[in-house]
Amino acid sequence: MDIHISGFIVQLRSLDDHSPLPGVTLGDIGGKFGSGAYNSMDNGVLRFDHVRIPRDQMLMRLSQVTREGKYVHSDVxxxxxxxxxxxxxxxxxxxxxxxxxxxxxxxxxxxxxxxxxxxxxxxxxxxxxxxxxxxxxxxxxxxxxxxxxxxxxxxxxxxxxxxxxxxxxxxxxxxxxxxxxxxxxxxxxxxxxxxxxxxxxxxxxxxxxxxxxxxxxxxxxxxxxxxxxDNVVLLLQVARFLMKTVSQVAAGKQPVGTIAYMGNIQHLMQCKSAVNTAEDWLNPAAIKEVFEARALRMAVNCAQNISKAPSQEEGFSELSPDLLEAAVAHVQLIIVTKFIEKLQEDIPGPGVKEQLQKLCSIYALHLLHKHLGDFLSTGCVTARQGALANELLGKLYAQVRPNAVALVDAFDYTDHYLGSVLGRYDGDVYPALYEEAWKDPLNETVVPDGYQEHLRPLLKQQLKLSRL
Amino acid sequence: MDIHISGFIVQLRSLDDHSPLPGVTLGDIGGKFGSGAYNSMDNGVLRFDHVRIPRDQMLMRLSQVTREGKYVHSDVxxxxxxxxxxxxxxxxxxxxxxxxxxxxxxxxxxxxxxxxxxxxxxxxxxxxxxxxxxxxxxxxxxxxxxxxxxxxxxxxxxxxxxxxxxxxxxxxxxxxxxxxxxxxxxxxxxxxxxxxxxxxxxxxxxxxxxxxxxxxxxxxxxxxxxxxxDNVVLLLQVARFLMKTVSQVAAGKQPVGTIAYMGNIQHLMQCKSAVNTAEDWLNPAAIKEVFEARALRMAVNCAQNISKAPSQEEGFSELSPDLLEAAVAHVQLIIVTKFIEKLQEDIPGPGVKEQLQKLCSIYALHLLHKHLGDFLSTGCVTARQGALANELLGKLYAQVRPNAVALVDAFDYTDHYLGSVLGRYDGDVYPALYEEAWKDPLNETVVPDGYQEHLRPLLKQQLKLSRL
Structure with missing residues (x-):
C-alpha cells in the first residue's frame, strides 16, 4: 500500500441542527495560555469512525484519484x-x-x-x-x-x-x-x-x-x-541548505540571492575588519563585511566538522546545536543587509533617513555585541573593535532618545488597537490605570463575595478564641 | 518638614460587616497575567482621606514617635x-x-x-x-x-x-x-x-x-x-559594590566572602587558561580560574572606564549597560563556585556525585559558550579553548541523556504538585491529554452555545444567497 498525504474537505456537522454527522466525534482541545483570546481558536479533537469521503471532496489540483479508484501521482x-x-x-x-x-x-x-x-x-x-x-x-x-x-x-x-x-x-x-x-x-x-x-x-x-x-x-x-x-526545525532546514551551498561553492558554483555572498569565499574567509574608531562602525560596508564573514565562517566551520564524522547524517545530527547558530548568523545577515539596502532608497520626510540610519546601526551593532563570541572566535573582529562597537552603541542610544517617542508614534497605532492604558497616545496614564482598576469584577461589590460565607465565620471564631 | 518612610498597621474594614472604615477607599487593582492565580493576590488600590493613625499602630522597633509627637531617629x-x-x-x-x-x-x-x-x-x-x-x-x-x-x-x-x-x-x-x-x-x-x-x-x-x-x-x-x-536595579547595586571593591583592592584591602577572589588580582588580571584538550575543561580549577578572571577583568574594565568620565556618577550612569554585564559575570561565578564546593562534600548514593559533576560541568560550560564574547574579549580564554569547551558540552549531553529522566525524578514531585498531563510520572501522556480535552467548558454541549442565535441564521442566510 502506498501512503501519501492529501487534502480533503469533509462536512463535520449537520446543516440542520449543527450536530456532528454519524461517525464524527469532535470537540475543543482545552484551555490555552493567556486570558482567553486563543481559547476561541478551533484547535480541536477530531475522530472519524467509518466515514466515507466522496471522491470529489479531495483537493485534486495536483495528485488525483480516478473514478476507478486509482491514485494518480501529480507530475507537477x-x-x-x-x-x-x-x-x-x-x-x-x-x-x-x-x-x-x-x-x-x-x-x-x-x-x-x-x-x-x-x-x-x-x-x-x-x-x-x-x-x-x-x-x-x-x-x-x-x-x-x-x-x-x-x-x-x-x-x-x-x-x-x-x-x-x-x-x-x-x-x-x-x-x-x-x-x-x-x-x-x-x-x-x-x-x-x-x-x-x-x-x-x-x-x-x-x-x-x-x-x-x-x-x-x-x-x-x-x-x-x-x-x-517549529522555529528550531526551520533553522535546521536553513542549516541543511547552507551546508549544501558550501559544498557547491567549493565545487565552483556561484550562489544567488541572499546566499550570493558565499561566492565571495576567498575574501570573506581571511578578511579582517579595518575598523579603527568607534565611528568607523557607522559605515554600512564595514558592518556588512563582518556579518558576511561571521556567517560564512560559521557555516564553513560546521561543514568541516561534519566532514570528519563517520557519515554526513551523523555529523549533521551531532553538530546540530552549532548548525542552529550558523543558521541564525546567516538570517541576521539577511535582515541587516535588507535594512542597509532600504536606506539606499529615497526616503521622504526631512531627517527621516537619518533617524533610520541610526536605528540600522543600533540593530546591527547590538547583534554584534550580543553575539560577540561568534565574531571574535571566527576572527573577523578583534576585542578592541568589539569594544568600539559597544562604545558607539552608547552614543547612538543618546542620539535616538530625543526622537524615541516620535519613532513609535510613526507606527500610527490608535489607542483602540494598542489596547493599553500604559501606551496611551496622550500619556495620561495614571488616571486611566486608576479608572481601569475599578472595572475589575472584584470591585463590583464593596464587600467581596464570600465574606459572609467564609471570611466572617473565620474572623468571628478567631475573635472568640482570642478572648479565651 | 522631615520625610521618612515608616511602617504602620491600619485597620481598613469594619469587623462587623467588612465595609471600609470612614475615609478609606480600597479595591482590587485589576486583572493580571495568566489564567487567574495572580488575580486573587491582594494587590490593590488604597486611598486615605483624613484617616488618623493612633501612635501605637506605628512599627516602632527602630524609629519612634514620642507621646509628644516628636519623631525620634533610630540609633540602630x-x-x-x-x-x-x-x-x-x-x-x-x-x-x-x-x-x-x-x-x-x-x-x-x-x-x-x-x-x-x-x-x-x-x-x-x-x-x-x-x-x-x-x-x-x-x-x-x-x-x-x-x-x-x-x-x-x-x-x-x-x-x-x-x-x-x-x-x-x-x-x-x-x-x-x-x-x-x-x-x-x-x-x-x-x-x-x-x-x-x-x-x-x-x-x-x-x-x-x-x-x-x-x-x-x-x-x-x-x-x-x-x-x-527589579532585577536590573538589583544588578546595578551589585555593580556599585563591585566598583567599590575594585578601588578597595587597589588600596590594598583584602576582600572577603564571595568577593575574596578579587584579592587575587595580580594573577587573575594576566592569567591565561592552560586548557589544551576538551577534557581539560572537566577540571573544576580550570573552570573557576576563567570565571574568576572574566568577572574580575570586566569589573576592572568598567572601573577604568568610569574613571575617565567627568564624574564618578556620570561614568556609572553612562556605563551602566556594561556594569550590568559585569555584575552578571560576578554572580554566575558565585553559582559555579558553590556548585563546585558542593561536589567537594560527601554525597551519598552510588554514582550520584558523578552525575552531579557532569551537571556542574554542563552548567559552567554552557555559560562559557553563551557568554563566549566576555571570555574572549577579556583574554582569559582563546577561541580554540572556547571550541574545546563546546566540544565537551556535546559529549556531556550524550552522557547525561541515559540518566535525564532519573535526574528529574530525583526532585520527587508528585503528579498533583506538577499539575501537568505532559509531565506525568507514568508517562501515559496521550490518553490523559485526550481526557483533559473533554473537560473544556466548550465541550459541555455537543452543539456549542450560540449556534441557534448566531451561527444558524448566518448559515441559513448564506445558503439562500447561494441559491440565487
Missing part, C-alpha cells in the same frame, strides 16, 4: 508546493514586525511617562527612558521593529518574484527563497516573542496588569514560534 | 534592616530552583515520551529527547535547576551566619552578603522565568495547553523578576 514538481509556504511565512514576518512595534510603542511611551529615582536634591525624578539601562534594552527592540518591517516588505516582493518564476517553470531560485523565508520566520518570531516579554518587564509591575495590553499580546503572539514550522 | 545602624532583605531574597532563590525544576521535570519527561521524525525506513520515530538540539536547550536548564538548589542551600547558611554576626554587632560582612543575595535573586529569577518559557516551547504545541501546567507556572513565576527589587 514538488517545489510548486513551496510557493504557498513562502507566502504564509512572509505574512508571519510582517506580523512579527506589527506585534513587536505594538509592544515597543507601549514600552517607549510609558517609559517617557514613568519617573523613578534619580533625584538626590528633592527635584523631580528621572523619566525611566533616560536611564542608559532602559535604553540599552529598549532601543535595540525599537530598531528590530523597523528592521523586521523592511525585511517583511522585501519578502513580499520576493514572493511575487518567486511566483512569476514558478509560472515560467523556473525553479532555480526556489530552494534559496524557501530557506530564506523559513529562516526569517524563525528568527523574527523568536525574537519578537522574547521582545514582547522584555517590553512587559520594562514597564515594571504595571506591565503585569492585563490593562497594560502586554500579557495578552505575548500569549497571543508566542504560538508563532511553534506553528507553521 | 541602618544595616540591620538588610537582614530581612537577605532572608527574603534567600527564599526567592530557593523558589527559583523549585519552579525551574518543575518546568524541567515536565519537559524532560514529555521529551522522553514524545516521538517525532527520524525514521526514513518505516521504523519507530525518534524520542525528541534524543535530538542534540533538544538536549542542548534542555540539559543546561536541568543543570541550572541543580545549581540554583545548591546555591539556595548555601544562601540559607549565609543568612544564619549574617544574623549571628549582626547580633554580635559585627556588620563587616553585611555589604558583601547584601550584594550577593541581591545578585543571586536577580540572576536566578530572570534565568528561571526564561527557562520555564523555553521548557514550554520544548513541549511543542502541547506546551501551550493549560493542562501542560507550563503557561500558568510561567505567569505565576515571572513576577519574581520585578518584585522585591
Amino acid at each position: 514538481p514538488k517545489q510548486l508546493l513551496y510557493g504557498t509556504m513562502v507566502y504564509v511565512r512572509q505574512t508571519i514576518v510582517a506580523d512579527a514586525s506589527k506585534a513587536l512595534s505594538r509592544a515597543v510603542c507601549i514600552a517607549v511611551r510609558y517609559s517617557a511617562i514613568r519617573k523613578q529615582f534619580g533625584s538626590q536634591d528633592g527635584g523631580p525624578e528621572t523619566q525611566v527612558l533616560n536611564y542608559k539601562t532602559q535604553q540599552s534594552r529598549l532601543f535595540p527592540l525599537l530598531a528590530s521593529a523597523y528592521a523586521y518591517r523592511f525585511v517583511g516588505q522585501w519578502l513580499k516582493w520576493l514572493y511575487t518574484d518567486v511566483n512569476q518564476k514558478l509560472e515560467a517553470k523556473d525553479y532555480s531560485t526556489l530552494p534559496e527563497a524557501h530557506a530564506c523565508t523559513a529562516g526569517l520566520k524563525s528568527v523574527t518570531t523568536s525574537a519578537t516573542a522574547d521582545a514582547i516579554e522584555e517590553c512587559r518587564k520594562l514597564c515594571g509591575g504595571h506591565g503585569y496588569l492585563n490593562s497594560s495590553g502586554l500579557p495578552e499580546l505575548f500569549a497571543v503572539y508566542v504560538p508563532a514560534c511553534t506553528y507553521e514550522g | 545602624p541602618k544595616q540591620l534592616l538588610y537582614g530581612t532583605m537577605v532572608y527574603v531574597r534567600q527564599t526567592i532563590v530557593a523558589d527559583a530552583s523549585k519552579a525551574l525544576s518543575r518546568a524541567v521535570c515536565i519537559a524532560v519527561r514529555y521529551s522522553a515520551i514524545r516521538k517525532q521524525f527520524g525514521s526514513q525506513d518505516g521504523g519507530p520515530e525518534t524520542q525528541v529527547l534524543n535530538y542534540k538540539t533538544q538536549q542542548s536547550r534542555l540539559f543546561p536548564l536541568l543543570a541550572s535547576a541543580y545549581a540554583y538548589r545548591f546555591v539556595g542551600q548555601w544562601l540559607k547558611w549565609l543568612y544564619t551566619d549574617v544574623n549571628q554576626k549582626l547580633e554580635a554587632k559585627d556588620y563587616s560582612t553585611l555589604p558583601e552578603a547584601h550584594a550577593c543575595t541581591a545578585g543571586l535573586k536577580s540572576v536566578t529569577t530572570s534565568a528561571t522565568a526564561d527557562a520555564i518559557e523555553e521548557c514550554r516551547k520544548l513541549c511543542g504545541g502541547h506546551g501551550y495547553l493549560n493542562s501542560s501546567g507550563l503557561p500558568e507556572l510561567f505567569a505565576v513565576y515571572v513576577p519574581a523578576c520585578t518584585y522585591e527589587g
Whole structure:
C-alpha cells in the first residue's frame, strides 16, 4: 500500500441542527495560555469512525484519484508546493514586525511617562527612558521593529518574484527563497516573542496588569514560534541548505540571492575588519563585511566538522546545536543587509533617513555585541573593535532618545488597537490605570463575595478564641 | 518638614460587616497575567482621606514617635534592616530552583515520551529527547535547576551566619552578603522565568495547553523578576559594590566572602587558561580560574572606564549597560563556585556525585559558550579553548541523556504538585491529554452555545444567497 498525504474537505456537522454527522466525534482541545483570546481558536479533537469521503471532496489540483479508484501521482514538481509556504511565512514576518512595534510603542511611551529615582536634591525624578539601562534594552527592540518591517516588505516582493518564476517553470531560485523565508520566520518570531516579554518587564509591575495590553499580546503572539514550522526545525532546514551551498561553492558554483555572498569565499574567509574608531562602525560596508564573514565562517566551520564524522547524517545530527547558530548568523545577515539596502532608497520626510540610519546601526551593532563570541572566535573582529562597537552603541542610544517617542508614534497605532492604558497616545496614564482598576469584577461589590460565607465565620471564631 | 518612610498597621474594614472604615477607599487593582492565580493576590488600590493613625499602630522597633509627637531617629545602624532583605531574597532563590525544576521535570519527561521524525525506513520515530538540539536547550536548564538548589542551600547558611554576626554587632560582612543575595535573586529569577518559557516551547504545541501546567507556572513565576527589587536595579547595586571593591583592592584591602577572589588580582588580571584538550575543561580549577578572571577583568574594565568620565556618577550612569554585564559575570561565578564546593562534600548514593559533576560541568560550560564574547574579549580564554569547551558540552549531553529522566525524578514531585498531563510520572501522556480535552467548558454541549442565535441564521442566510 502506498501512503501519501492529501487534502480533503469533509462536512463535520449537520446543516440542520449543527450536530456532528454519524461517525464524527469532535470537540475543543482545552484551555490555552493567556486570558482567553486563543481559547476561541478551533484547535480541536477530531475522530472519524467509518466515514466515507466522496471522491470529489479531495483537493485534486495536483495528485488525483480516478473514478476507478486509482491514485494518480501529480507530475507537477514538488517545489510548486513551496510557493504557498513562502507566502504564509512572509505574512508571519510582517506580523512579527506589527506585534513587536505594538509592544515597543507601549514600552517607549510609558517609559517617557514613568519617573523613578534619580533625584538626590528633592527635584523631580528621572523619566525611566533616560536611564542608559532602559535604553540599552529598549532601543535595540525599537530598531528590530523597523528592521523586521523592511525585511517583511522585501519578502513580499520576493514572493511575487518567486511566483512569476514558478509560472515560467523556473525553479532555480526556489530552494534559496524557501530557506530564506523559513529562516526569517524563525528568527523574527523568536525574537519578537522574547521582545514582547522584555517590553512587559520594562514597564515594571504595571506591565503585569492585563490593562497594560502586554500579557495578552505575548500569549497571543508566542504560538508563532511553534506553528507553521517549529522555529528550531526551520533553522535546521536553513542549516541543511547552507551546508549544501558550501559544498557547491567549493565545487565552483556561484550562489544567488541572499546566499550570493558565499561566492565571495576567498575574501570573506581571511578578511579582517579595518575598523579603527568607534565611528568607523557607522559605515554600512564595514558592518556588512563582518556579518558576511561571521556567517560564512560559521557555516564553513560546521561543514568541516561534519566532514570528519563517520557519515554526513551523523555529523549533521551531532553538530546540530552549532548548525542552529550558523543558521541564525546567516538570517541576521539577511535582515541587516535588507535594512542597509532600504536606506539606499529615497526616503521622504526631512531627517527621516537619518533617524533610520541610526536605528540600522543600533540593530546591527547590538547583534554584534550580543553575539560577540561568534565574531571574535571566527576572527573577523578583534576585542578592541568589539569594544568600539559597544562604545558607539552608547552614543547612538543618546542620539535616538530625543526622537524615541516620535519613532513609535510613526507606527500610527490608535489607542483602540494598542489596547493599553500604559501606551496611551496622550500619556495620561495614571488616571486611566486608576479608572481601569475599578472595572475589575472584584470591585463590583464593596464587600467581596464570600465574606459572609467564609471570611466572617473565620474572623468571628478567631475573635472568640482570642478572648479565651 | 522631615520625610521618612515608616511602617504602620491600619485597620481598613469594619469587623462587623467588612465595609471600609470612614475615609478609606480600597479595591482590587485589576486583572493580571495568566489564567487567574495572580488575580486573587491582594494587590490593590488604597486611598486615605483624613484617616488618623493612633501612635501605637506605628512599627516602632527602630524609629519612634514620642507621646509628644516628636519623631525620634533610630540609633540602630541602618544595616540591620538588610537582614530581612537577605532572608527574603534567600527564599526567592530557593523558589527559583523549585519552579525551574518543575518546568524541567515536565519537559524532560514529555521529551522522553514524545516521538517525532527520524525514521526514513518505516521504523519507530525518534524520542525528541534524543535530538542534540533538544538536549542542548534542555540539559543546561536541568543543570541550572541543580545549581540554583545548591546555591539556595548555601544562601540559607549565609543568612544564619549574617544574623549571628549582626547580633554580635559585627556588620563587616553585611555589604558583601547584601550584594550577593541581591545578585543571586536577580540572576536566578530572570534565568528561571526564561527557562520555564523555553521548557514550554520544548513541549511543542502541547506546551501551550493549560493542562501542560507550563503557561500558568510561567505567569505565576515571572513576577519574581520585578518584585522585591527589579532585577536590573538589583544588578546595578551589585555593580556599585563591585566598583567599590575594585578601588578597595587597589588600596590594598583584602576582600572577603564571595568577593575574596578579587584579592587575587595580580594573577587573575594576566592569567591565561592552560586548557589544551576538551577534557581539560572537566577540571573544576580550570573552570573557576576563567570565571574568576572574566568577572574580575570586566569589573576592572568598567572601573577604568568610569574613571575617565567627568564624574564618578556620570561614568556609572553612562556605563551602566556594561556594569550590568559585569555584575552578571560576578554572580554566575558565585553559582559555579558553590556548585563546585558542593561536589567537594560527601554525597551519598552510588554514582550520584558523578552525575552531579557532569551537571556542574554542563552548567559552567554552557555559560562559557553563551557568554563566549566576555571570555574572549577579556583574554582569559582563546577561541580554540572556547571550541574545546563546546566540544565537551556535546559529549556531556550524550552522557547525561541515559540518566535525564532519573535526574528529574530525583526532585520527587508528585503528579498533583506538577499539575501537568505532559509531565506525568507514568508517562501515559496521550490518553490523559485526550481526557483533559473533554473537560473544556466548550465541550459541555455537543452543539456549542450560540449556534441557534448566531451561527444558524448566518448559515441559513448564506445558503439562500447561494441559491440565487
